[in-house]
Amino acid sequence: MSDQHYDVLVIGSGGGTKISTPASHLGLKAAIVEKDRLGGTCLNRGCIPSKMLIHAAEVAETISTASRYNLRPKGFEVDFEALVQRVSQTIDDESDSILPGYRKNENLHYYHGEARFVGDRTVSVRGKTLSADKVYIATGSRPRIPHIPGLDKVPFLTSTEALRLEKQPKKMIVVGGGYIATELAYYFSALGTDISMVVRSVLLRPEDAQVRAAFHKAFQRHAKVYHEATVDWVTFENGVYKMAICGEGGLKMELEGDALLIATGVVPNSDNLNLAAAGVETRPDGFIRVDDRLRTTAEGVWALGDVAGNFMFRHSVNLEGEYLFRTTIAEPCDEAIDYGAMPHAVFSSPQVAGVGETEDQLQARGADYVVGFRNYAASAMGMALRSEEGFVKILVNRADRKILGCHIIGHEASVLVHQVITLMQMKGTLDDLLATTFIHPALNEIVRNAARDARAKLQA
Template structure:
């Protein structure tokens, strides 16, 4: 059968854009369908606006801390309209890279409209039908809004519209304690907003090492943020122009009131009204599309990648999965996803970055030998910058190889790739000792951790032997 397109990609977020551009590069006929804005969540309501916002917040924080460095800037004035204008300007600056015009120049046919699967080869967009040999589902995810008594009766914000607020909040209540909640919560706190976080989780940064929770809970709390964990939300009510959240924390009833409510309770895959029921494509209990290791669905010619698949809802993971799909759709290479070396970063201050296994995961898998820990307050660059909060933790397996790393530090996201490369290459922590680091930088913590291990491994008889052979 002859099809209109070699590939139809549904969704023009990170996963869809990478897939469409990669496949179009070799001359295949590609259709790209987007129901909202080109660039998806990352460009329009996620990574780009939030990181732009956080830069403004961090500048405010630095100005507030100026006295520590001998600088007295006086009371700061936050121009919320200017902050929002800058956010939009950065989006506009990046927008052309993800635009309809750019992809059409690549030879991609871009359709702006809602896609609906009529069968495993046919897609309906409005009243137009197109067919494709293969289809790639990259529809992304949406904010998860759980069923909480009273929530639908009060005004609330999500990451989709938090930066549409006409004025800076005075008291911000946040439901949730994931990356979005903590990044935005701390950001607004830096801008002088009274921030309260309410979460049913028992600790922050649940996927990370327990030391991360301890460090960041102390950091956020000392900065004035109020954090309620183990909270069972009972009800949300509207009082005049405010919102009240009623919950129990360890059995104790508590009420908090704010003028703005942000719901950041996770994400759900965007598969509603997609027509999956007209195909063999299946979803799990949470709605994520089920695929094999090649990212192929139960329909042999349909693949899926990005947030709609999970398990990691990151822009860089969407790009990685898109690469797997490209190789499998075009070249039938049988490429498989490997999530053992997944890297992520939460852009709080300090940042929290991780790759590989945690100590607990390594123990559960019977791989664990030891962990190397180096506190940042022993690093000279951390001292000069007065960014002493944080640590580096390296997890080592029974063969002595690095299998996991966690960094809590300024620019931790920029530092974690060194550990990622070491894990990918199957290196030992001692390999960090072979690097000549410019002095002083935070990355020296890698060699410091390895050096501490080397020193502690030296037995008394080692020292005596060295002295006997070389120093007598």
């Protein structure tokens, strides 16, 4: 017998709020459980604080590179502590503003604590037992800690601590090469920290190979990158980290720094939920097993977001939450989720953005396609920016001229890609893109010019 029974119970206050709040507005009795600060990973220790800090890095980089435009600023000083405190306070205020809204909602009950399943659709939270007709697990993920000899004996940083670090390191060692590692390395580097990156394979491995190669070349200005590297051991003594690595070709070397950031991916927050008690199964990698309707192996229990592992973005969990609210609560139906044209971006320098398949994937499945390509420099705005490394790459199916993918590296890549996202979502063709009038000389013209290149190749 539970202490409280609900129509809807959501575990996790990030993307899960896309279900709990609108359900309560329908008059349903809803509960949300959160063990940390309200707002989830994105607000408190992910995309929002990181982008606020990265914007400061972008401003610093603009000042540092002003001589390219015949400007000679006198440089800048970094009030690192004030920067981090301002961002942290803004984030905390935003998180704190959520609870008063919950308290005004008589249909939504908030429980602060860790939920553990004790039976079918029943959890225990700080001594209280809660049950519900429908349960949604949205507990997210946390930084993955790799096995490195000596790591358990040193005070390393993960992304969580790095975003709150108020003393700027002079020399930082970063282990990892994904989007979290490259974004944070850029942030610290642009503000004056000397960065060494230890990367197991290559930077941004999931990206299109051409983008990946261009990014690796460009990122050398921000960090000394040791790719195809493994870590033999790490120590910390008198404020100094020492790390022995084996780099490309078996080259042995030793790195030193006054800060160590571990950014080697994430693991799902599924291990402390006692899922077995509810009949919820996980995959071998720890992510909760879901079908194409986000149903778990337990009746009346769904999972979404990082813990389900389909996509690891805030925009994807928002889509999942809205889908679940509609298909399981507002307008119940047996409709599979459609992720459509799911995009991504890396807010480093240069920026990277993509949607759809990469050329590597198209080649692997033997697709018949053409590549539309245009460098930033071959455009009016690209010339104004004095771009040396950016490009737009559009992949077009030869038979029906549908766009299969678009991959961009360069200034505002995360913005430029959106017009292609919309086109792909609407099942549009290359001709639809070319029929659009582009503002001259906006940066977006590069996308059109890449499309023109694809058209020329289709006509050849």
